Amino acid sequence: MTNQKSSGVNGSALALARGLGWFSIGLGLAEMLVPRVLTEQLGMQGKEGLLRFYGVREFAAGLGILISDNPGPWIWGRLAGDAVDLATLVTGLGEHNPRKGNVAMALAAVAGVTALDGVSAQALSGRGPRGPGPVRDYSDRRGMPKPPEAMRGVARNLQIPKDMRTPDALRPLDSRNLAEERTI
Amino acid sequence: MRALCWHGKGDIRCDRVPDPQIEDPRDAIVKVTSTAICGSDLHLYNGFIPGMQSGDIMGHEFMGEVVEVGTGNKKLRLGDRVVVPFTIICGECEQCRRGNFSVCERTNRNRDLADKVFGHTTAGLFGYTHLTGGYPGGQAEYVRVPYADVAPVKVSKNGLSDEQVLFLSDIFPTGWQAAVQCDVEPSDTVAIWGAGPVGQFAIRSAVLLGAKQVIAIDRLPERLTMARAGGAITINFEEESVIERLNDLTGGKGPEKCIDAVGLEAHATATIDSMYDRAKQMLMLETDRPHVLREIFYVCRPAGTVSMPAVYGGLSDKIPLGAFMNKGLTLRTGQTHVNRWTDDLLRLIEEGQIDPSFVVTHQVKLEDGPAMYKTFRDKEDGCVKVVLKP
Numbered sequence: 001m002t003n004q005k006s007s008g009v010n011g012s013a014l015a016l017a018r019g020l021g022w023f024s025i026g027l028g029l030a031e032m033l034v035p036r037v038l039t040e041q042l043g044m045q046g047k048e049g050l051l052r053f054y055g056v057r058e059f060a061a062g063l064g065i066l067i068s069d070n071p072g073p074w075i076w077g078r079l080a081g082d083a084v085d086l087a088t089l090v091t092g093l094g095e096h097n098p099r100k101g102n103v104a105m106a107l108a109a110v111a112g113v114t115a116l117d118g119v120s121a122q123a124l125s126g127r128g129p130r131g132p133g134p135v136r137d138y139s140d141r142r143g144m145p146k147p148p149e150a151m152r153g154v155a156r157n158l159q160i161p162k163d164m165r166t167p168d169a170l171r172p173l174d175s176r177n178l179a180e181e182r183t184i
Numbered sequence: 185m186r187a188l189c190w191h192g193k194g195d196i197r198c199d200r201v202p203d204p205q206i207e208d209p210r211d212a213i214v215k216v217t218s219t220a221i222c223g224s225d226l227h228l229y230n231g232f233i234p235g236m237q238s239g240d241i242m243g244h245e246f247m248g249e250v251v252e253v254g255t256g257n258k259k260l261r262l263g264d265r266v267v268v269p270f271t272i273i274c275g276e277c278e279q280c281r282r283g284n285f286s287v288c289e290r291t292n293r294n295r296d297l298a299d300k301v302f303g304h305t306t307a308g309l310f311g312y313t314h315l316t317g318g319y320p321g322g323q324a325e326y327v328r329v330p331y332a333d334v335a336p337v338k339v340s341k342n343g344l345s346d347e348q349v350l351f352l353s354d355i356f357p358t359g360w361q362a363a364v365q366c367d368v369e370p371s372d373t374v375a376i377w378g379a380g381p382v383g384q385f386a387i388r389s390a391v392l393l394g395a396k397q398v399i400a401i402d403r404l405p406e407r408l409t410m411a412r413a414g415g416a417i418t419i420n421f422e423e424e425s426v427i428e429r430l431n432d433l434t435g436g437k438g439p440e441k442c443i444d445a446v447g448l449e450a451h452a453t454a455t456i457d458s459m460y461d462r463a464k465q466m467l468m469l470e471t472d473r474p475h476v477l478r479e480i481f482y483v484c485r486p487a488g489t490v491s492m493p494a495v496y497g498g499l500s501d502k503i504p505l506g507a508f509m510n511k512g513l514t515l516r517t518g519q520t521h522v523n524r525w526t527d528d529l530l531r532l533i534e535e536g537q538i539d540p541s542f543v544v545t546h547q548v549k550l551e552d553g554p555a556m557y558k559t560f561r562d563k564e565d566g567c568v569k570v571v572l573k574p
Binding site for chain 1: 283364365367369370371384388389391392393394395405406407409410412413414415451459462463466487489512514516524528532536537538539540541542543545565566568
């Protein structure tokens with residue numbers, strides 16, 4: 001019987017952010033590697049260079065989301081990218097574009113992902129790597145009865161096991177067993 | 185009984201599970217009075233250590249009262265107050281007789297699995313991966329302690345509180361062994377990466393062993409204040425260059441002794457190599473993030489010693505073996521041989537030379553453990569060490 005579970009809102013928000021990160025990586029790779037296929041499907045030939053640039057942006061955002069302790073800023077970056085993507089796609093809705101139906105579908109898809117980015121950014125907002133709260137002062141937690149200077153070396157008399165001792169050749173000159181060295 | 189159980193990445197629950205039973209005449213059952221969450225429990229919580237199964241009971245730092253003893257156990261009696269080391273040892277195999285308790289040849293009941301993964305088996309551990317035996321851990325009301333006539337450390341019922349002796353189970357001997365492995369000389373600078381609980385004990389151990397200078401490296405202000413209280417000069421790696429500062433503090437020569445108390449989940453800094461580690465770990469192309477080890481190999485003084493109590497799980501990439509080899513560094517590592525140190529450390533506590541309870545920042549009931557895992561992982565609320573009371 002379960003009484004309590006550790007996963008919370010932050011866990012779900014992070015999972016969504018990671019999912020968006022992987023989506024960014026996939027989309028970024030597609031835009032970088034096969035831009036011509038995408039522009040043909042959208043009837044927007046001639047914009048392959050721009051798409052490659054967007055692909056680099058997507059890939060970088062995805063990587064940032066996946067490797068960061070705090071993916072919030074990267075998700076906000078994705079949101080800004082979504083706005084640019086939407087603006088670019090709108091230019092493909094003109095009467096002269098025979099594939100404007102595809103453009104409309106792409107717009108709907110990007111709008112959906114934008115909504116997810118918004119939800120994720122909202123859920124992660126204010127989540128620093130440590131969360132809110134004042135810094136604790138532990139300067140009174142010495143753990144020793146006297147100041148460190150007075151405690152320095154009080155355990156020096158404890159026997160260090162032979163197998164954990166530094167070989168003589170690696171010890172400071174003044175602490176070597178010079179007599180033993182002379183017999184070698 | 186109630187116990188904190190692992191159910192997957194980021195998912196620890198307080199479950200009701202069957203009470204443990206005596207399974208071998210050498211066993212004992214301990215009623216847990218205090219248990220703690222260890223930094224290495226977070227590696228399980230974060231899903232970086234393989235070999236966990238849903239329902240595994242967590243925890244390898246615990247102490248309590250003996251409530252049942254096997255017929256063949258001549259060491260313990262009902263009512264004894266004991267601290268139980270996290271390494272399960274037989275006391276009889278060749279490695280145990282040499283004092284290498286953490287590589288006991290007999291106590292890992294999944295020895296075949298460990299042989300395949302590590303080449304040869306190591307000791308069984310409480311509340312850890314099935315690679316180390318999959319023994320139910322101490323974040324519970326009761327624990328079965330195998331080979332209980334060897335490792336448990338008896339402590340007096342009067343005088344010392346649980347919080348003063350509990351950490352003999354792991355983090356105090358671990359910090360101590362980290363410093364002992366450095367064979368500290370009075371002229372030494374000991375640099376310690378990570379001011380978590382093990383780092384804190386390593387700082388105080390290095391001071392007690394007589395290091396000229398102890399330097400702690402971390403980024404969390406509260407941990408740095410605790411490190412300074414223990415006698416360390418501190419470096420916040422988010423605010424200054426670790427390499428430059430260490431060289432400044434050692435006349436340009438680097439520290440003679442370096443301790444890695446961070447391990448496989450090194451914080452991603454602004455350095456290229458740590459970003460590279462995060463990306464590779466995410467893509468499952470390496471298991472560990474060895475940024476600290478790289479920094480240590482680079483900055484350590486030639487002919488110096490590197491002590492590595494930190495936990496690493498599997499495979500690491502881009503280790504600068506060129507620097508390591510050419511500088512003639514010595515690397516000492518391993519899980520802690522707890523029972524090698526407990527007599528001396530208990531004496532230091534009893535004499536009042538050290539009070540390990542300084543490290544406790546949070547104390548909660550067992551059922552609040554799942555939430556504290558998150559608090560500890562995210563380093564919220566100034567959390568350094570959590571003690572749980574079943």
